[in-house]
Amino acid sequence: MNEKQEKLIDKKGIRLDGRKADELRPVKLQVGVLGNADGSAYIEHGKNKILAAAFGPREVHPKHLMQADRMVLKVRYHMAPFSVQERKSPAPSRREVELSKVIKESLEPALFLELYPRTGVDVFIEVLQADGGTRCAAITAAALAIADAGVPMRDLVVGCAAGKVDDTVVLDLYDAEDKLGAADVPVAYMPSLNAITLLQMDGILDPEEFEKAVNMAMEGCKKIYDMQKEALKTKYMVVKEVEE
Amino acid sequence: MIGEFMPTFFEKKQLVTPGELLAEGDYLPGENTYVEAGKIFASRIGLVDSDNKKVNVVALRAFYVPKMGDIIIGTVTEVGFNGWTVNIKAPYTAMLRASDVLARPFKPQNDELSQVLTAGDLIVAKIASFDRAHDPQLTVGEPGLGKITRGQILHVTPTKIPRIIGRKGSMISMIKQETNCQIILGLNGVILVTGKALEDEELAIFVIRKIEEESHTSGLTDRITQLLKEKKQVKVEEKVE
């Protein structure tokens, strides 16, 4: 731990991957990529490649998980064995279980759960390639998949992280920065309602750095939100453009 | 700009996404919208418009929610002890009770349900009851309802059905007349077309698909009327040759 560590951000404020402190990685989104799912989306966020599929609302199986007065959202976040440097066992890890839970809880606030009692929406997230910030990218794709399935939503939910490398608060950490940096703060946000639906941190930040990181993450979220809207509209624009 | 009305934030027939702010103040939330802190937001992706003070979004993607009295077309999936389970392409599975079909007291020992309806059969039915605590119950006890034996089925997005019906049923009546087909529109987006000749059915299906694709455009009724006339003309010419 006391070996000389390579600097993650240089004197000019440029990070190892060439970005400035407040720069997002490139994001690409596509809606409606899977024919069998009711809704689906694919995201490339930096080197992350993630697929999300939504099924429902439909009957809940097993039946004992059904709720009499509301819809149940189930989320499965899963990483493909080849998604990371060292092959990951296909069996669900404790991390995947926790992430499935927090992702579910980041999407639930967007849904009108009371509208469709005794039904369920199942969201499956497959991380095909991971490079830091997968839970945020997964949320961005999952929200699109749910909207694509025609499930009413209060807003799209968008995810983006911020953190600290060396002594600088930066936006959107990739894997190396996440592993070697001082803190990582993933955030999920509903911009129209100014609502934070996911917030976690590991690392160490003082209160001012924390506030700065959250604000930076929200700005990143807003930028990705515009791309989400575009991606959704692009799929349905084809339908619209048959004008006389 | 503060004029007679409070502001809206969209243009007619604009494509909106869930969470997009549509209007503020003295407006009423219509289809596929919701209110939060005095603001009206879209809840589905669709085309927004306002009708007087009501802001509506015609959803481009939505699923069917059963309503009492709706006519639907469903597929029998299972034969049970006292009835059939029917897939009506909704979040809820529907039930058709044997007593409803047999129109007389049901004797489990004597009546073999699978001989009346079996898995894979298509039926036209009406939603007899449906509430938050119970799955939809179907009935076929009215004229025009029951097992489907012939014709072609097509699936459309349920939100397009009203457009296919047209104002006061004008669109669907015209299609039926011009194609000489019997057409049953299930409100769950399943449509049955039965004609005397295959080409009549094909024409009806073609027209319905066109309405589905162009449902949001203006001048559609005229274009469809024109289209039907042209096709009819072609048929007449073919017959003459």
Place this chain on the structure above:
Amino acid sequence: MSSLVTKVRLKQIEQLIEKGKRLDDRGLLDTREIKIEQGVIEKAEGSARVFLGKTQVLVGVKVETGEPFPDTPNEGVLTVNAELVPVASPNFEPGPPDENSIELARVVDRGIRESKCIDNEKLCIEPGKKVFVVFVDVYVLNHDGNLIDAAALAAMAALMNTKMPNFEIKDGELKIKQGYTPLPVKGHPITVTTGKISGHLISDPTAEEEQVMDSRITFATKEDGKICAIQKGGSGYFSPQQILEASKIALDKAVELRKKLDW
């Protein structure tokens, strides 16, 4: 799950909160009485039991030896596991850890690990070959809300109470000697959870309040005022302002508690 508490009761809780009161007469930001007992399980290398109101959590620490992880050959291993045992609540079923117990374990782990209050290098016996493995097992004995804070407190108290066996390496073999050395713990991170009911922030929710609560946010903070772990949970959301408010509440309460416990 919400069938346990009647709708009438839930409404009562909400109405009281609107007036700034709670069922047990606490103020919105008051924490229940805390009692900590250390060294309650003699066969464990470290242990502690925490009573937070009626919530009861027992943590046992077992210290064993094992191999280090390949990417940290000089560091010992700390691992946290949590069990929501059926005795603790009618809602807990026997079986492998579910998402709630996994989240609980990982949040408790995060607060301890990220604060670096345990110098993992001091757990190294023979670099690359043998290290101490510290198993922290959280046992929830009674669930009356705010399991995260109670568990984190119990885990910290148990670690402070933990003794590592003395050893020596003779002829290339690890031999356990007589006597013990206390586990070197520098710093005491404290975890504070704030819930939200009807738009109001409340501290230390009871099990009933958790049924009405729409979300919670947990902050683990260190003596120097820095934050070392955060976890939002529940199906609701927070505004950015509420997040900042909750972080201040957590910091203040941690300072207060450290003083009271003399940590």
